Amino acid sequence: MVQKFKGKDHEGIKHVFMEEFNSQKELVQREGQGMKWIAIKRTSSLKIADHDVEVLKFIKDKY
Numbered sequence: 001m002v003q004k005f006k007g008k009d010h011e012g013i014k015h016v017f018m019e020e021f022n023s024q025k026e027l028v029q030r031e032g033q034g035m036k037w038i039a040i041k042r043t044s045s046l047k048i049a050d051h052d053v054e055v056l057k058f059i060k061d062k063y
Contacts (some may be wrong), residue, residue: 016055
C-alpha cells in the first residue's frame with residue numbers, strides 16, 4: 001500500500017508492507033510503547049494516527 005501524506009512541516013510517500021501472520025515466527029517490536037493483538041473492529045477507541053486508520057481500513061476491506 002502506498003500513501004501520500006502532507007504534514008504541517010513535511011510531505012512525502014509512505015510505503016506499507018503487510019504479510020499474513022505466521023504463528024511459527026517470533027513477532028519482535030522495534031519501536032512504540034506496547035504491542036498486543038486486537039480485533040480491527042476494536043481499534044476505533046484507540047489513539048491512532050489518521051494515516052494508520054486508513055491502513056487498518058484497507059486491511060479490513062481487502063482481507
